[in-house]
Amino acid sequence: MAYGHKTPYQARMRAHIVLHAARGRSNASIARQTGLHLDTVRKWRGRFAEDGMPALADRRRPGRPPSFTALQAAQVKALACQLPAETGAPLSRWSCPELAREAMARGITPPVPASTVRRWLGQDALKPWQHRSWIFVTDPAFRPKAQQVLDLYARTRDGVPLGENEYVISADEKTSIQARCRCHPTLAPTRPGPCA
Structure with a gap:
């Protein structure tokens, strides 16, 4: 890990800390040689001493708990798949802000930002504001x-x-790459010879 060309920088520095510690160097000496803060050296050296190599990986971070459930997201997606006229909304097509308002009005979700609705729809490539007849x-x-x-x-x-x-x-016709008549006549090949 310490000398791998494709090793991420953080993993490489942690490996260097462990290698210096194995050579009997102090935390202060390792911090000076690696250019890291003393607390960083102490932290990674201690983790390695407790749990070995697996301890050099980042710990899983819980992050912020989700504000909306998977069921709420699925219900908003189902709503987006219906025409607004079927639901009684006076619209011809849904937009993300309108879907957010409708989901809140129906009690599906608490107030939800339009950007969150857009992200949910993007997960399944849903675009209710577009209509193509071939879909049906x-x-x-x-x-x-x-x-x-x-x-x-x-x-x-x-x-x-x-x-x-x-x-x-799979051969499909692409825009401007159709088989067309030639615009210019075909010319005979030139005879190879010395350059003039």
Whole structure:
């Protein structure tokens, strides 16, 4: 750890403290040599003496307890998936501030910031303020068609796994990369020769 090129700086310094301590150096001497504060040297040397190598890792920090439960977040996401007209709200599409207000009005959550609602929706890539008609599938044969494509992505065909030499290639048209007629005539190749 002390000499690894990819070791994070903090882990490297903690390893140096332990190595200097193993050589019998005092805390003050280690602090001078490493440029760390005496209290830092004392802390990591003591932790290593108590618990060994695992003690050099950062301890888990509890952090602030969550203000909202997972159920509340799920209820707000479910609300976002409904059209506002279905819920009686006089809107055509939800926005994060409107969802926060509606969740509070329904008693789903205490006052919740719009940024928190945006983060919850972002976890599942929900954007209720956008509407695309293709999201609402009307083709009755959609499931069997989609099943074939999804099976190929899972590397199976009719329930049989694909072999090692079998590949799935997805070719999709990209913007401005369509097959088009050439704008200029094709020229014959030039004959190789000495540069003039």
